[in-house]
Amino acid sequence: MQNPSxxxxxxxxxxxxxxxxxxxxxxxxxxxxxxxxxDVANHEFHDSGSMTQDRILKKSGIANLNDPDWKIRTxxxxxxVRSGEAGIDQLINALSHKSPHVRYLAAAALGVQASESxxxxxxxxxxxxxxxxxxxxxxxxxxxxxxxxxLPALEKxxxxxxxxxxxxxxxxxxxxxxxxxxxxxxLASAYASLDESKFEIVQVGKAAPDFTLSDTENKxxxxxxxxxxxTVLLIWVFADWCPVCHGEFRELMHLREDFQKNDIEVVTxxxxxxxxxxxxxxxxxxxKYWFSKKSFKDSYTKNIWWPHLSDKAGAVAAQYGVDPLCxxxxxxxxxxxxxxxxxxxxIVRFAYYGTFWGDRPSxxxxxxxxxxQDYKFEHPKRLxxx
Numbered sequence: 001m002q003n004p005s006x007x008x009x010x011x012x013x014x015x016x017x018x019x020x021x022x023x024x025x026x027x028x029x030x031x032x033x034x035x036x037x038x039d040v041a042n043h044e045f046h047d048s049g050s051m052t053q054d055r056i057l058k059k060s061g062i063a064n065l066n067d068p069d070w071k072i073r074t075x076x077x078x079x080x081v082r083s084g085e086a087g088i089d090q091l092i093n094a095l096s097h098k099s100p101h102v103r104y105l106a107a108a109a110l111g112v113q114a115s116e117s118x119x120x121x122x123x124x125x126x127x128x129x130x131x132x133x134x135x136x137x138x139x140x141x142x143x144x145x146x147x148x149x150x151l152p153a154l155e156k157x158x159x160x161x162x163x164x165x166x167x168x169x170x171x172x173x174x175x176x177x178x179x180x181x182x183x184x185x186x187l188a189s190a191y192a193s194l195d196e197s198k199f200e201i202v203q204v205g206k207a208a209p210d211f212t213l214s215d216t217e218n219k220x221x222x223x224x225x226x227x228x229x230x231t232v233l234l235i236w237v238f239a240d241w242c243p244v245c246h247g248e249f250r251e252l253m254h255l256r257e258d259f260q261k262n263d264i265e266v267v268t269x270x271x272x273x274x275x276x277x278x279x280x281x282x283x284x285x286x287x288k289y290w291f292s293k294k295s296f297k298d299s300y301t302k303n304i305w306w307p308h309l310s311d312k313a314g315a316v317a318a319q320y321g322v323d324p325l326c327x328x329x330x331x332x333x334x335x336x337x338x339x340x341x342x343x344x345x346x347i348v349r350f351a352y353y354g355t356f357w358g359d360r361p362s363x364x365x366x367x368x369x370x371x372x373q374d375y376k377f378e379h380p381k382r383l384x385x386x
Contacts, residue, residue: 033090036079037106041099045069048133048328050165051357056385061356062327063383070326073105073333074194074318077325080109081191088115095121100131104333107134111141112191114183119145123153126166135161136169136331143173144273146182164290165331168241172276175285181275190313200321204351208232208342211316213269213309216278221267221307227346230265231370234340235363236311236322237268240280241330243291244337244358251363253303258367263344266306271314271324271335281308321353329357339366341375350375355383 031039046069047053051060062069080091094106095118107125110118118141125138139157142150151174158170176182201209212222226232237245252259252266259266270277278284282300311317314324314335322338337354339361350369354360359379361369369375 030082031079033080033083033087033094036076037094037097037102040072040076040102040105041097043069043072043101045072045101050132050163050331051329052327054383057383059356059383061354061359061383063355063385065353065355067326070323070336071196071199073101073325074314075196076105077109077112077313078191078194080105081112081188084113088113088117091115092118092121095125100129100134103129103131103134104137107137107141109191111137111144112183112188114145114188116145116147116149119147119150123150126153126157126170127160132163132165132331133328133333135163135166139166139169139173140332143169143176143275144183144187146177146180148177151177163331165241168287168289168330169332171287172240172279172285176275179284181284184273184312187273187312190315194313194315194318196318199318202320202340202348202351204348206348207346208340208348209319211319213311213316214274215307215309216274216281216283218274219307221309223342224346226265226344228344230263231344232265232267232342233259233366233370234320234342235266235268235366236317236335236338237270237280238329238334238337238357239270239272239276239332240287241289242357243289245280246292246296248363249296249300249304252306253299255363255367256305262367262371264367264370267309268306269309269311269317271311271317273312274310277308277310321351323353327357341366341370350377352377354379356381359383 046055046062054061054063057063091106091110094102097103107122122138122142126135129135142154154170154174158167161167210224212220214220270280281304282297286295286297317324317335320340323336325333326336327334337357337360339352341350343349352360359382361377
C-alpha cells in the first residue's frame with residue numbers, strides 16, 4: 001500500500017473533501033450517470049495539457065501518492081460502463097459537457113462499449129474540441145468502435161491536427177479499424193467488474209495477491225505459477241508512444257542472460273486492450289514516432305523474450321497500487337510508473353510508485369537490487385511536497 005505524504009493545509013482540505021466523495025462512491029456503486037457526471041465536473045483535478053501538472057509544485061507529475069484523481073476517474077469509468085446500453089444516449093450528450101474531464105471520460109466509456117451511435121459525437125470532438133486530451137481520446141475510442149464510418153474523420157485529423165499526440169492516436173486507430181480489431185468484449189467486462197475494495201491492497205513484506213492476465217498472443221500468465229521457482233519482476237509500462245518505456249525495453253533485451261541466470265521472471269504490463277499492447281511489442285502497425293527515427297518493429301519481434309501482459313481496465317494495477325488513469329502523458333491518462341519485486345516465496349519485497357514519468361529504478365538498478373537483496377531506492381528527481 002502506498003505511503004501517505006505530508007500535505008500542506010490546502011491539500012489536507014482537498015484530500016478530506018475527496019475522501020468524502022470516495023466514501024459516497026463506495027456506498028453507492030450503482031450511481032446514476034447524472035450523479036457521476038456531477039461528481040466529475042465538481043472535482044478539482046490536477047491540470048493537464050499534454051502532461052499532468054502538479055497543482056502545488058507546478059511541475060509535471062503528481063507528488064502525492066494518495067492523490068484521489070485516478071480513483072475518481074477510474075470509478076467514473078466503471079459506472080459509465082456499468083450503465084450499458086441504457087446509458088449510451090446520456091453519455092453521448094455528455095460529449096458536449098462544459099467539463100473536459102466529463103467529455104474525456106464519456107468518450108472513453110463509449111469507446112470501451114464500442115457504441116457505433118457515438119461515432120458522430122466522437123468525430124465532432126476529434127475535429128473541434130480545444131483540449132488535446134479529449135481529441136486524443138476521441139481518436140482512441142473511434143478505433144475501439146472499429147467502424148469504417150470513422151475513417152474519413154480520422155484520416156482528416158491525421159493531417160490537419162496540430163498535436164503530435166492526436167496524430168499518433170489517429171494513426172493507430174486507422175490501422176485498428178482497417179485490420180478489424182475493435183474493442184474486445186473483455187474490455188467492457190473488466191471495467192464493469194472493478195471493485196474498489198480491492199484497490200491498493202499490496203503491502204511490502206506481505207504475500208502478493210495472485211492474478212492471471214493474458215499476453216499479446218492471448219496466452220494466460222499466472223503469478224502463482226512461479227511461486228517456489230523464481231523471483232518475479234513486474235514492470236508497468238505506459239504505451240507505445242512512451243520513449244522511457246522503449247528505453248527500458250532495450251535494457252531488458254540487453255540484460256536477458258543476466259535475468260535468466262538469476263532465475264528472474266520478468267513481466268511487463270500495460271493497461272490497454274490487446275490491440276494496443278500488440279502495438280507496443282511490434283506486432284501491429286509500425287507507427288511514426290517523434291522521438292525516434294528508427295523503427296522498433298523488427299528488433300522487438302525478434303528480441304522481446306518476456307511476456308507483455310494486457311491489464312484491461314487496470315484492475316490488477318489498482319490492486320497493486322499502480323493507479324490507472326493517474327497521469328495524462330502525451331494526452332492519454334495512464335498509470336503511475338511502477339515496479340514491483342516478488343520473491344520466490346511469493347512475498348512482495350519492493351513496490352515503487354513514481355511521481356513523474358521517469359521516476360523509478362532503471363532495469364539495471366532493479367536487477368542489482370534483486371542480486372544484492374537491497375531494496376532501498378529513491379529517484380534523485382522524485383517529486384516531494386513542501
